[in-house]
Amino acid sequence: MSVIYDRVALIGLGLIASSMFWAMKRAGVADEVTGYAKSQETRETARRIGLCDRVCDTAQQAVEGADLVVLCVPVGVMGAVAAEIAPALKPGCTVTDVGSVKRDVIANVSPHLPEGVHFVPGHPLAGTEHSGPESGFAELFENRWCLLVPPEGTDREAVARLRRLWEALGSNVDEMEAEHHDLVLAVTSHAPHLIAYTMVGVADDLGRVTDSEVIQYSAAGFRDFTRIASSNPVMWRDICIANRAALSDVMERYIAEMGELAQALRRGDGDHLLEIFARAKTARDRYIDGILDSSE
């Protein structure tokens, strides 16, 4: 594969950035990849394991001369990092990010970027339960979606080039508007995390009473259901706060539907329950198995 960007800068060196580095090197799509992390310990680890061609001690050094800058920091600090690197950005370069929320990131990053720099926000739908510079691997993005969310008026050539990069890393790429992205992610990812935290909290209340029988007797389903409750609480606080408008709407819908179920239970209305269950089974079998059949 031929080079897509001569120089790429990775700002933040966690799971996503380290996986991007190994994947870009394997694909041969970037000549030099620089990296920066706020923590000295992370920078030292990166140097030790050969993560990035050059690890820099400031974010500005890392982005100097870069054709592509990838913000791989928590969504809560994207704006501050953009302000920090802005003076050092090469004219005409592309800035992207990998945050799980897009409206909030766009609102916080865009104002800092100089005229002539192309901002193409992105979100690779990939992850594991691990984090940090040593958790990355080149295959993370294979057959995963990467969503690009360019604001109206973004340079089309800049978008097309970033798309080629993600495709070279093995991803399927699609474009959508930021507001739509945030709603879809609230339903498929952010709300499930909130629900998993809720389930563990309720089980824990009961567990204290019952010497953890709740967990002891729980079928594998409950364990799987709540696995994501072991995710990094700080990262998820930031994501939830950044997407709070869409997410609180989705949560209100869940609460309303669960309230309907609880009421049907109280009045012993089996017909109503059956109607809801049958509709959900049909929807899941149709949508999900259809997708799985065609893609896996």
Place this chain on the structure above:
Amino acid sequence: MSVIYDRVALIGLGLIASSMFWAMKRAGVADEVTGYAKSQETRETARRIGLCDRVCDTAQQAVEGADLVVLCVPVGVMGAVAAEIAPALKPGCTVTDVGSVKRDVIANVSPHLPEGVHFVPGHPLAGTEHSGPESGFAELFENRWCLLVPPEGTDREAVARLRRLWEALGSNVDEMEAEHHDLVLAVTSHAPHLIAYTMVGVADDLGRVTDSEVIQYSAAGFRDFTRIASSNPVMWRDICIANRAALSDVMERYIAEMGELAQALRRGDGDHLLEIFARAKTARDRYIDGILDSSE
């Protein structure tokens, strides 16, 4: 292994009963196992595949002379089946069941059983997404919990004998009170099913608007989370109605906790979210990983 019951009758021939048959035969703990299913098609399938030593055309024929009768029918019909077999039960035999709810089953079954018959309600915590007489396999109960819920005053020898049977099938056996069982199962199994149905319903509402992008872009987590929404809606209606007292209490707790999260989101209260997330992560890591480390 030596014989524990000379004759066992399985009433209802789905996943649990067929797995019990193969497991009992493998362990050599029952001399003759009879079986009955309401549907003629199921009885014919059972005869064709050699499920049960003798398949009977009525439930009364199946239980005649049996030392152990296992009710493997949906929880909604346990009472009617108990009434049907009662006149044919051998004096001194043990009747058990495999229903997912215990208070409701005990209330519906006990009144029909004659004096001198021992009723020891049970619940093997095992299952797959498959059902029917051809879905059973001898290993289903290995390393799974089986909960026995004998009402106060139950003959201890009858309980001990049934425990030996489940242990011979590979299960870990524990005893608890019916009310406690129903609350624990509401938290670990029944409420998760209701939540999965809710999640699919909300996603479906959105999916119709967005050409099923919700599912297309959903990470594996959402798919796993909602897999149980493909379970049999009729069986789950019956379970939820039978356990509606405990289950509606648990649902109200979920709704209250989710409401608290939604309010914290609306006011942008990241500290409160972090507190809830961190507590849940600690609880899950402590309880679940502790259990997994020690048992798997």
